[in-house]
Amino acid sequence: MTDHQTRVLREDELRAANTLFRAALHVKASSDEEWERTRGGYQPGRALGVFDDELIGTARSTDSELTVPGGGQVPLAAVTGVGVRADRTRRGVLTELMRTQFADFADRGVVAANLFASEGAIYGRFGYGVATLSRSYTVTPRLARLRPEVFAGGEVELIGLEPGLDQLPEHYARMTKRPGMMARASYWWTVLSMTLRRGEEPVTIAVHHGPHEVDGFAIYRVKRTPGGGPSVLQIEDMHAGNADAFAGLWRFLLGVDLIDEIQADSRPLDEPIELLFTDPRACRVTESGDETWLRLLDVPAALAARGHAEDGDPLVVEVADPVLGHNSGRYLVTPDEVRRTDEQAALRLGVDALAMVYLGGWRPSVLAQAGRVQVAGERTAYAADRLFGARTTPWCGTFF
Numbered sequence: 001m002t003d004h005q006t007r008v009l010r011e012d013e014l015r016a017a018n019t020l021f022r023a024a025l026h027v028k029a030s031s032d033e034e035w036e037r038t039r040g041g042y043q044p045g046r047a048l049g050v051f052d053d054e055l056i057g058t059a060r061s062t063d064s065e066l067t068v069p070g071g072g073q074v075p076l077a078a079v080t081g082v083g084v085r086a087d088r089t090r091r092g093v094l095t096e097l098m099r100t101q102f103a104d105f106a107d108r109g110v111v112a113a114n115l116f117a118s119e120g121a122i123y124g125r126f127g128y129g130v131a132t133l134s135r136s137y138t139v140t141p142r143l144a145r146l147r148p149e150v151f152a153g154g155e156v157e158l159i160g161l162e163p164g165l166d167q168l169p170e171h172y173a174r175m176t177k178r179p180g181m182m183a184r185a186s187y188w189w190t191v192l193s194m195t196l197r198r199g200e201e202p203v204t205i206a207v208h209h210g211p212h213e214v215d216g217f218a219i220y221r222v223k224r225t226p227g228g229g230p231s232v233l234q235i236e237d238m239h240a241g242n243a244d245a246f247a248g249l250w251r252f253l254l255g256v257d258l259i260d261e262i263q264a265d266s267r268p269l270d271e272p273i274e275l276l277f278t279d280p281r282a283c284r285v286t287e288s289g290d291e292t293w294l295r296l297l298d299v300p301a302a303l304a305a306r307g308h309a310e311d312g313d314p315l316v317v318e319v320a321d322p323v324l325g326h327n328s329g330r331y332l333v334t335p336d337e338v339r340r341t342d343e344q345a346a347l348r349l350g351v352d353a354l355a356m357v358y359l360g361g362w363r364p365s366v367l368a369q370a371g372r373v374q375v376a377g378e379r380t381a382y383a384a385d386r387l388f389g390a391r392t393t394p395w396c397g398t399f400f
C-alpha cells in the first residue's frame with residue numbers, strides 16, 4: 001500500500017471508526033446512547049486506523065488471557081471491530097491492519113490472538129485457523145423430561161441485575177478452565193452491563209450454589225410473542241463449573257413457568273444437553289460451525305505453554321509461517337519440553353493448521369485427511385493425535 005498512514009486512533013476519532021466498522025457490516029451508525037455503551041469496550045490505545053485523505057479502515061483489540069490444554073494461560077489479544085470502507089476494499093488495507101497489529105502484539109509479548117470472523121475466507125491467509133467450534137440449540141421444555149440419573153444440583157437463586165453484574169466477573173474467573181476460554185476484560189463486562197440494562201425484556205440472573213461457593217450461573221431474557229406465539233427463554237450467557245451445576249441450572253431453567261422454548265447459542269460441542277432427557281430430541285440443534293479463530297504469534301512460547309500427553313511419543317513438527325517468518329522451523333515436541341531442532345520432521349503443517357490443533361479442537365490425523373497436515377505415515381498421525389490431544393473439547397464462550 002502506498003500513500004497511506006496507519007496509526008493508533010485518538011479518543012476523539014473512535015466514534016468515526018465505529019461508524020466505519022458498522023457501515024462495513026451494513027449497520028447504521030450508533031445513536032448517542034448506543035455509542036455511550038460501545039465506547040466502554042474500547043481499550044485505550046488499541047484501536048487502529050488507516051487513512052488516505054480520510055479514515056478508510058479500522059481494527060481494534062483488547063488484552064486477555066487464553067486458557068490452553070493443561071490449564072495454563074497465555075497472553076491473548078482479542079481482535080474485533082475490523083472494517084474497511086466499501087470503496088477502498090481489496091487494496092491491502094486489512095493486510096496493513098493485520099501487519100500493524102502483529103507488530104504491536106509482538107512488542108507487548110502477546111502469544112496468541114483470536115477473533116470471530118464475519119466470513120470464513122478472510123483470516124486464514126494471515127495465519128488464523130478455526131480453533132473452537134460451537135453449536136446452537138433449542139430445548140422444548142414440554143418434551144424435556146429429565147432422566148432419573150441426572151444429578152440433583154444445588155440451590156439456584158435469582159439475584160438482581162446490579163448485584164449480579166457486580167458478582168459475575170469473579171464467578172466467571174473461577175470457571176475459565178476449559179481450553180479456548182478467555183479472561184474477560186473489564187471492557188467486556190462494561191459493554192455487557194450496558195447492553196443488559198438497556199434491553200426491552202427483563203433480564204434474569206440465576207446463580208447455582210455449590211457446596212462452598214457459586215459454581216455456575218445463567219443470564220437469560222424471556223421474549224413473549226404477542227398474539228399467542230411461542231414464549232422463548234433466551235440464554236444470554238451460561239457457565240457451569242461442574243456437572244452438578246450444569247444439571248442444577250438446567251433443572252431450574254426447565255421449571256421456569258410460561259416457557260415454550262429455551263434457546264442457547266454458541267454452546268460447547270460436547271455439552272451433554274440431550275443426554276439429560278428421556279427423549280434426546282427434546283433438544284434440537286439449530287446451528288453449528290466455527291466459533292473462534294486463533295493466530296499463534298509466538299509459536300515456541302505457545303507450544304511450551306500447553307500440556308502435551310504425558311505418554312505421548314516425542315515428535316518433530318515443522319511449522320511454516322509465511323507471514324511471521326520467525327515462527328517457521330522445526331520443533332521437537334515432547335511431554336516435557338519444546339525446543340527448536342534440526343532433526344527431520346515427522347509432521348509438517350502451516351501455522352493456521354497448528355492453530356486448529358493447538359487447543360485440541362481438531363486431531364492432526366483428521367487434518368491430514370484433508371491435506372492440511374503432512375505426516376510420515378498413519379502411526380505418526382496417531383502419535384500426533386495423542387501428543388496434541390486435550391481432555392476437554394475447546395470452547396471460548398465469550399463473544400466480543
Ligand SMILES: CC(C)(COP(=O)(O)OP(=O)(O)OC[C@H]1O[C@@H](n2cnc3c(N)ncnc32)[C@H](O)[C@@H]1OP(=O)(O)O)[C@@H](O)C(=O)NCCC(=O)NCCS
Binds near residue numbers: 082
Ligand atoms: C473483510 C475486509 C476487512 C477485507 O479488507 P480488504 O482491505 O479488502 O482486505 P485486503 O485488500 O487486505 O485483502 C487481502 C486479501 O484477502 C482477500 N480478501 C479480503 N476480504 C475477503 C473476503 N471477504 N472474502 C474473500 N477474500 C477476501 C483479498 O482478495 C486479498 O487477497 P489477495 O492477497 O490474494 O489479493 C473488508 O472487505 C470489510 O470490511 N468487509 C466487511 C466487514 C467485515 O466483514 N469485517 C470483518 C469482521 S470480522
